[in-house]
Amino acid sequence: MSTTPHSSPDPAATDAEAFSRAWQDWHRRHEERRREPLGFLAVTALHWLERTPIHLPGAPGTWRLGEDGPEVELDPGEQLVLGATVITGRHSFGPLTPGTSITAAFLDDGVAGAVEIADRGGRVILRPRRADAPYLAAYPGTPAFPPDPRWRIPARLLPDAPARTSRVGSVVEGLEQEFRSPGVLELELAGTRHRLTAFASEPDGALSVLFRDATSGESTCAVGRWLEVPPPDASGATVLDFTRAVNLPCAYTDHATCPLPPPENRLPVAVEAGERTPISRVTAAS
Template sequence: MSDHAEDAFAAAWRAWHEAREQRLRDPRGWLAVTAIHWLSRAPRRFDDAPGAWSAVPLGDAVGATVTLDDGEELTHDGAVLRAGAHRLGPLDERGTTLASGDAVVEVAERDGRVIVRPRHPDSSHLRAYRGTPCYPPDPAWVLPARYAPYPSPRGEAVGEVVLHRAGSEHRLVAWDGDQGCLWILFRDQTSGVTTYAANRQLLTDPPTPDGHVVLDLNRATNMPCAYTDFATCPVAPATNVLPFAVEAGEQMPLLRP
């Protein structure tokens, strides 16, 4: 790679990293989460969200009810909810979001249960965040690979990405990352040492029609669970543990005590 190409590569990575940091510092992002509340059918009140909340079975799905007292308000889909009971759902994993002043309240389904996850811009966790260090961008960690789709999906997995390194073949299970992209969870020999122990993630560009796909491991990022205990993150399957150190991408985030 020429000096000019390396400079362009590094500049593109810096722009990507700065945009990523901006998203992490979003006052309604993961670092702003103050709790994860698991609902039951019995109404409960929480310190970080208005209303009394309960889970509601809806046939094969689930929903939630929030009951507001006089003087309490939430905004949902542009409508202001005031005193009384309000049904939300059916819910899926993406859920729905309500606004309460400058805070938001996420309501979503997780394994047949309902969670309420408030996010506040004055979260102590967000104030403590000092950034996510990364390995220096290195074109050597842009790896060619081949996408081998499954004849039919295996659960939510759509296929495998096959790469070769140091004379060995490695196969990583991949999921649909939307718009034709592939989403990969992986661990490697840096996990728990310089990078988050549970896993990191990588989103690829769509594979070409003949299955060629590029893994730019410089853009490997942490999952939300690296930033908050209030996330519900999947884990990488055993097949997605690489036997070498991927010294590229995000390292463990820095949080001021």
């Protein structure tokens, strides 16, 4: 009796399938975080806080910028929760650390909400969020290019000593933001070497890159995309997996203050990997 030998699997095909499965799992989890009840898709407005008191539609309190930072005056029966602290009456949040934000939660007729209080370029913004935000409820998901392991590009960190401050513009005219940059990431694309300014991302040494490319404004968001980069090893070696390039919040809503890529992070090649332009977005008038 004759037998037919089984053909050996193609290692390249097997690796591509494993890469695709890992990417699908990553993107599913990323979309789940995006859909969180009080995530960025739940933002309903953007307010620049000044001395003149304002009321936030859909959120408790009257807000103003006081001598020591943002303040809120809550009516009887209203409250906010900041961490483990329940806030009633008048409360001062004190000075905010540049570039940071805090979130005070509330309930409105059983609907969860929160007010994000943030420093952006030395100014204070307020962004109310509600779990019943229309855009969050209707969010259709984000399209992306098919995952292709060829877009997983080796790179090397060329460190600056000491780390420098990178100052970039933002989608808000006149607003600048600062990031700590430990150096540049050198990589090769389409036979040409490029250097991208990297931002410090996590205490473990992970980095991030904000970039534009030839797809920006065509098949991907015009502002650019954001890419998390694993911590470089002792020699500076790491990898840029462009299939995991994601949209910034401003791709989904006008209620954002996203930074712009530094000029040196504008790639002349079409990076057909990662997330594409969202199907819909929130405008300030909506």
